[in-house]
Amino acid sequence: MKSIFLWLTLLAAFNLYSQKISVDDRIAKVENSLMPYVPVNGLEQWNIYERMKHYKVPGVSIAVINNYKIEWAKGYGLADTIKKIPVTTETIFSAGSISKLLSATIAMQLVEEGKLELNQPIKQFLTSWKITENDNYQKNPVTLRMLLSHTGGTSQSSYFGFTPDRKPLPTITQILNGEPTAESNRVVVNSEPGKQFQYSGGGSMIVQMAMMDVTGKDFTTLTQQRIFDKLKMNNSTFEQPLPKPFQSKVAWGYSSASWYKGMPYVYPQQAAAGLHTTPTDLARFILDLQLSSKNKGKLISQKSFETMMNPVIGISSGGYKEEMGLGAFLLQRADNKEETGRYFEHQGANAGFISFAIGNISEGYGAVIMMNSGDDFNGLGTEIRRAIAATYQWKNFLPEAITLKSLDGNTLKSYEGRYRKGVDEVVTIKLEKNYLLETINGGNAIYCIPTDKDQIVFTDYNVKGRFVRDETENVIGLQTEWQSEPMPKMKSEEFSPSELLSFKQYEEAKVGLRQMKMNEYQITYYAYNWLNKKPKDLNTVKAILEVALEQHPNASIVYARWGEYYQACNDKNNARLNYQKALELEPSNKEYQIILEKI
Template structure:
């Protein structure tokens, strides 16, 4: 009898410990693929909540096309493409469609650098200027205190400037050279890369540091970076649809996806990135999955391009990046992600995200077990959330150890109780939290943000699905809900009456003058106001009346600020008033002769 009870207890404990991963991994590839396609979930899994479908979520997030490669047991399990590579020609995405990989370029560049370390052509702890012959880092007081090395550059600890590069439109001719960009030469739209903080002190993301490493690799190998990486990595791994060449060679360009973005600054075309190591890779999920698997195999000493020592050097955390529910650290190339409560290597994942104009990509692999996924999309907006939803679906279906948060288990409440939570609550001077009821749960929005699903877990207590967090509703003496407070907040968010609108709500209601009065009372700063005006001018659809009202307030409070007139110029251009735009840009450049953006816009207007 005791044996039977013990067996039952062990079986029950096993089910409880398994949490949300109680289902078995589907046995066939087709079943695994179908399960992933229908298992997209929010940040926190929710017991009993209907999963989302991939193509439905593509439409929701307005993502034109994407491609996925799933890794399992150190092999590519399946690859599949969805949507269109070009909305004009309706050319579909295929598994051979190339996407701009953005900063995933850094992970690949770091692996290329480690091949030179393996061949003893470079060392991680030797001053980088030892290897640079075409250009050198200025040896200022920071550099002399502690020389910058390849290892520091690959782990974003070199203290170098230039966090990111934004690329060039294809019509820029000639394209700046790497040396010109490093030097901040005229026409490069960048400043010289310098050491402006203490090397080795802390993590500080630096695309400029990776450009220095790119030039060092080119100088040591005596090859341009695209040729070097093709020989060192791509040919050996069978990555036939990958290149650092910029612009793309014609034979690859015909298979490349077009770029799509809702950002106002986007010029409607794929950008060019001669800053190859920081941002210039074009690839496919299949090719990048091959590279991740090769790195996983090298790490466990089962072959691979790198030695086991080099792979373990790459895949060892060097500095903290962020902490919260997940702990994020930086290695030599990849970032590391694990739950803060994780205690095993099985729950550690290495990854990199890539964002370029009109493109977004995720690449992640497990440190042990041979799991992972690569997702590449030709959109840089909603793709951010869609990619995470797909990544979580893969993690759930393939039961990645310790990756997902523990699931929410809802506790249904009476309709009348849920209805009492519906309403608007003020979180900040211009920030409103809105709860509405949907089925047996709540949907939260913050101003105009995406919906966040919230589930009752006790009376007057809900759990959010966008982060492991609870909130508590407070009732007044008559039993009515009058405020809500998250477990992180000291002060509750009071309920707003129906006729009590915050400035951003007044703008949405078309009551611009009242909204401007609200912002005047809030004493909004110059850059807050001009950013708002920029956003209203360039969002799709634009709100030009709101932009005008905000700029009138900005000019009233900051009559000599050049940025105000620069934003007026943008608004007048959008309204089709060329003469007013010219006058505004002339004023902006007179007030700030270093405003190159306004000067370029003025030159373009005068030329036509």
């Protein structure tokens, strides 16, 4: 009897040890299997720390769901680069638009309780604010289903938050009304509801207002009682600004964007962007939704989950089919025919932060990835997600792998050069090892894999390309399968307008800028980016704005940008004159009025 007991004890210990080794092995495989969008046989995979350095991401935190359990969670790098505080599983990140998925879940709870209805006009549930019933609204009144699926035709695609010194923060009614303190426009129905996908943070704010009105509770309390308490999400809150117990745990945000002030931003637009959480907490939420598919969730019923996961409208197609459910983006490979190959996800991007949350609709696996860098949305996070998918063999998630074809060095060398994609778009191809790297206007490198002589695959979108040769076998162009004409290979003395501006060849650059024929918003945004570069090059900004004024002499935004230019030059008189002209052309613009008062 004793021997049997000893044998069972040893067996249990062995199984526990084997399971631990297995999880550790999977973690190590994820950490060393980062890859491009298209898996490549024969391409060396990447290490997570190498790619963090490549993308300049200070800190990353990951939680992995497997077999309806959170199998592991781990932090990497630094939450604060000055204080050298490491990322741990307790480090809190700003989750951005993933907030909308939690908000949609509460809305479904209220539908179950009969306090909201999916298909009735949302105005029936609003008492503290009224939606403007304009011509678009009259055509098809906006419903909760429309708002949760971004088909309500509502405005304000995103919100940019405030620096933490901003006090007081605008209220939800001030945000919806577009009052000056909100620094955003009024939320209106600016296209016919029910006709198209139109991503709208403003629509999410209408949903928040309706939920607050029918419950009589503020949004912080609603989310705490209806989600966080139920799932023991103890490191999560929608409260803005962050309450003191959370402040010591939150990661610092980082971004190279010219407008970024170098500090964690505050988002009073709670349902749209206000969530702070950890990957472990967020994984608890994703997992509970998955358990709802088995009618075992704590938040919503199986019926409500199925309603959320039912496509309302298509968004995009190609290698992947993307659709919109209620609060959740629905994703599957274009060639997928199986229910187990369907996924729900949401992504988030707030100032200095990027996050990803994904789960399989019918199976118990998924992942949450959060980073304290607001740069390069399609970079590190997606590479980590692919490594997790490959390690855990997510059903029909990754594209089919391609095989690298070894070509001789001279052939590969002949592909190097600069190819003109547009007047101001230059594709640069460089040789690295036995494959190629593509950059567009000096952006992040995209791996291009040779599959045969003069044939490559761009691994960011699984797009095929071919190099074009002349009768003497010299490479003269590059053409993707999406292009009707090849991109000509540029001569060594040939440059784009942006390149000429960087060389301070302003008159030559202005010729190219005129050819681009940008509208007033495009060219003033172009000037804005140059105006906020470090160090400033005000001569470049002036050259761009001279072309803007030539082509758009009656555009208020052009004069407003001239006003910004003169402010940067410390020329208050000309700044004032240009803002006055902008206001004369657009008298209703409150922002111009506020700026004029401050000058």
